[in-house]
Amino acid sequence: MERETVKSSNIASIGYDETTEILEIEFLSGGIYQYLDVPYYMYEELMNADSHGKYFIAYIKDNYEAKKIR
Template sequence: MDRQSVRSSNISSIGYDEKNEILEIEFLSGGIYQYLDVPNYVFEELMDAESQGKYFNAYVKDNYETTKIR
């Protein structure tokens, strides 16, 4: 999955598979996680957020089934 680099103190890059509703996040720590059944609007709001880290913690983390990729 292609990811876009972001400026964040915790997140390195973010990608989204619209067809399968999979949000993929690479953290600065090196971990890569996929969040399943994430609606497109959540991805768009995450990318547009003033702070991706704060948005992630409030609306993504612990709200979607998660798979660790690396």
């Protein structure tokens, strides 16, 4: 999955697959996680948020099943 680099103190890049509704986040620590069944509007809101990290923690982190891929 292609990810877009973002300016964040915690997140390096963010990608999204509309077909599978998988949100992929690469953290500056090196870990890459996929969040399952994330609706497209959540991805759009995350990308447009003033703070990607704050949005992620508030709306995604504990609300969607995640799997670590690296």
